[in-house]
Amino acid sequence: MRIILVGYGVVGKSVTTILARKYAEKVKDYGFNPKIVAIADIDGAVINPRGFSPEKLEAIKQKGFPISSDPQFGHPKMSVLDVIKSVEAEVVVEVTPVNIKDAEPALSHITTAFKTRKHVVTTNKGPLALAMPALTELAEYNNVYLRFSGTVGGGTPLLEFAKRCLAGDKILAIRGILNGTTNYILTEMSQNRVTFQEALTNAQRLGYAETNPSMDVDGFDTACKVVILANWIMNKKITLRDVDRTGIRDVSLQMLDEASKRGNTIKLVGSIDSDKATAIVKPTEIAKTNPLCVSGVLNAVTFSTEYAGEQTVIGKGAGGIETASAVLRDLLDIRHKLATKQLT
Numbered sequence: 001m002r003i004i005l006v007g008y009g010v011v012g013k014s015v016t017t018i019l020a021r022k023y024a025e026k027v028k029d030y031g032f033n034p035k036i037v038a039i040a041d042i043d044g045a046v047i048n049p050r051g052f053s054p055e056k057l058e059a060i061k062q063k064g065f066p067i068s069s070d071p072q073f074g075h076p077k078m079s080v081l082d083v084i085k086s087v088e089a090e091v092v093v094e095v096t097p098v099n100i101k102d103a104e105p106a107l108s109h110i111t112t113a114f115k116t117r118k119h120v121v122t123t124n125k126g127p128l129a130l131a132m133p134a135l136t137e138l139a140e141y142n143n144v145y146l147r148f149s150g151t152v153g154g155g156t157p158l159l160e161f162a163k164r165c166l167a168g169d170k171i172l173a174i175r176g177i178l179n180g181t182t183n184y185i186l187t188e189m190s191q192n193r194v195t196f197q198e199a200l201t202n203a204q205r206l207g208y209a210e211t212n213p214s215m216d217v218d219g220f221d222t223a224c225k226v227v228i229l230a231n232w233i234m235n236k237k238i239t240l241r242d243v244d245r246t247g248i249r250d251v252s253l254q255m256l257d258e259a260s261k262r263g264n265t266i267k268l269v270g271s272i273d274s275d276k277a278t279a280i281v282k283p284t285e286i287a288k289t290n291p292l293c294v295s296g297v298l299n300a301v302t303f304s305t306e307y308a309g310e311q312t313v314i315g316k317g318a319g320g321i322e323t324a325s326a327v328l329r330d331l332l333d334i335r336h337k338l339a340t341k342q343l344t
Contacts, residue, residue, distance in 0.1 A: 001034050001335060002051065002089040004118070006080055006109050007096035008041040011123055011150075013061050014324035015093060020054035032335045040083040044068025044076040047087055080105065084112045091334060093327055094122040100220055100240065103127040110135060114142045121330040123150035123323050129224035133237040145337060147330035148232075152178065152225045155322030156315025157329065158301050162233045170306040171233055175271040178225040180297030180317045181208045181216040182248050182268040186283075187295045190256045190265050196249065208297060218247035219268060219281040226270040226279045229301075234274055246282040259285045265293060 003019075005012055019034050035051030043066035046052075052060070052073075060067055068076040075083075084092055092113040096106050103126040110127055113120050120139070122128075127135060128148060139146040152158050162171060177183050181203055188199035200217065203209035215221050223243040230236040248268050259266050262285075269284040269292070286293055291312040294300045299317035304310050316322055 001032065001091060001331065002037045003034055003331070004038045004040065004084060004087055004089045004092045004113075005036055006040050006084070006092060006094045008039055008067055009095070009097065010320040011095040011323050011327075012039070012041075014320035015095065015327050016057045016061060018321065018324045018328055020057050031339075032332060034331060037089055038083050038087045039067060040078070040080040041067055044074065045078045045080075045083045046070050046073040047075055047083065048073050049088065080109055081112050084109060084118070085116055089118060090338075091119045091121060091331065093331075094120060094124055095323075095327070096124055098124055098126045098215070098224075100126050100129055100215070100224065103130045107131065110146075111138060114138050114144055114146075117142055117144060119145045119147075119334050121147045121327055121334070123148070123327065125151045125221070125224040125228065128231075129227045129240040132227060132231045132239065136231070145334050147333060148228065149330050150323040150326035152228050153299055153301070153313075153326075154316060154318045155325045156299060156313065156317065157326070158299075158313055158315075159229070159232055160329070161311075161313050162229075162303055166303060166305055166308065166311065169308050171274065171303050172306060173271065173273045173304040174226075174229050174233065174301065175269055175292065175304070176225075176229075176299065176301035177267050177292055177294060178222045178270050178299055178301065178317065179216055179219075179268060180299060181213070182219075182222070183294065183299070184208050184297045185217070186248060186251065186256075186265070186267060189251070189253060190260070191295070193253060195253065196251060217249055219245045219270075222268060222270040222281045223279070226272055226281060229270075230272045230279055234272060236272065236277070236279075238277070238279060242277065243279045243281055245280075248283050251283050263288055267292065 038047045068074040094109050106124040107127040185199040223245045264285045270281045272279040292300045300314045302312045
């Protein structure tokens with residue numbers, strides 16, 4: 001399987017690391033032979049049609065920016081779209097930064113990959129939040145696969161659990177704590193009695209929150225993930241504008257104290273019900289004994305089903321190597337589906 005890697009930040013580098021480490025094991029266990037034939041970033045690309053060896057991938061990573069200055073394989077100023085169009089590969093792994101205003105440039109990367117008959121694995125929530133129904137249709141039209149495990153839950157297989165382990169059951173509702181940064185902030189406020197601003201400053205110091213924390217604290221990240229869950233698991237054709245969203249900026253110590261007196265706490269919860277068209281993201285009072293009541297940067301999602309009742313999955317929601325592990329899962333899933341097609 002030839003792979004074009006688009007984006008060479010924390011996740012992109014982690015993808016090269018995990019593929020290099022797991023190469024021999026995956027070839028032996030799954031007949032899966034991944035070869036990165038191109039890495040494209042904002043400054044240009046490195047391209048080797050025969051595939052980069054683990055040693056060369058490590059050398060590229062160690063050399064640092066710009067990767068296109070590589071004397072043997074570098075292509076300075078070559079655009080990502082030109083790489084996707086011109087390099088022969090089966091899969092594009094798209095791991096560029098999230099943009100929820102217009103989803104670019106990731107949206108163009110993904111649609112170009114589809115039009116050139118390449119499968120896509122992405123960790124980028126932007127295109128899915130703004131245009132998931134259209135992207136799903138375009139993938140089906142071009143007879144290619146779109147996979148995105150890393151967009152929800154990082155390395156925790158939330159999407160796979162619902163799609164596979166609960167297959168045959170009807171999922172009636174999904175409720176989850178889907179953003180580790182806001183969960184950390186609310187945990188700090190509740191347990192250490194610090195203000196929102198103090199907790200946010202701590203989160204930024206530890207690298208959990210960006211300098212501009214709006215994506216997290218205003219609920220956009222959670223809303224994007226709810227859209228993906230709703231489309232993929234509940235077949236609801238919604239986008240980000242269909243989410244009723246409220247962030248955590250107005251959560252006060254007094255509110256947390258009042259909730260605590262009732263044996264509860266406040267968490268930022270994203271939810272979608274099968275019988276409702278609108279998804280909701282808002283600070284919600286939940287019991288401290290509720291399985292969703294996880295602390296720190298953990299994520300937790302409860303699937304309410306018709307027959308199996310409530311099933312809750314808990315795990316770490318972010319991190320470069322964790323998200324890269326989700327990319328590997330998606331690549332293996334595509335490999336399996338392609339092999340199954342060949343046998344039928």
